[in-house]
Amino acid sequence: MNRLRQVRKQKEITLKEVAEDTGISEQVLSYYENEKREPKKETWIKLADYYCVPVAYLMGLPDGLIRYIDRLGNMTFESLQDVIIQWGYERNIVNAKNTHKQFMKVSEELGELAEGINKDNQGQIKDSLGDILVTLIILSKDLDVDLLDCLKGAYGVIKDRTGKTINGVFVKESDLHE
Incomplete structure (x- = not known):
């Protein structure tokens, strides 16, 4: 038994929202959730990416995968x-x-x-x-x-920056006097 409906409900997303966001019709999504139709490989991947869960978990594969997804929640x-x-x-x-x-x-x-x-x-x-x-x-x-090093470096540059927000955009102090 797949976990399509379970995951959607846990994420508090309506079938209509999934349809709008993925381009898959509500009717087809309902068929998938009720296991009246089996998604193609590409669709499993698309839905797993959409819900941010492993394909195997979404397909309803064994318990070891449940522990894996629980670990992902605390990463x-x-x-x-x-x-x-x-x-x-x-x-x-x-x-x-x-x-x-x-x-x-x-x-x-x-x-x-x-x-x-x-x-x-x-x-x-x-x-x-x-x-x-x-x-x-x-x-x-x-x-x-290393993206995290880039992020740390950028924060190191901006953390003490002063300036002013003008029309919703932060302008550095040095740019205010140009």
């Missing part, structure tokens, strides 16, 4: 980053030769975020932000750069 950013990188290796996405393609993927996800913001679609916004983080983690691995 630090660092361990989640490691799992994402492993996921990328398993799918042959992490590859320094594909850096330009991965950068384009980051840009594509930024476009989807812009669309979600413009349409005030919270599901799309959350999905896009998650996808942006995943694509940045993989890009940083392709570039052999």
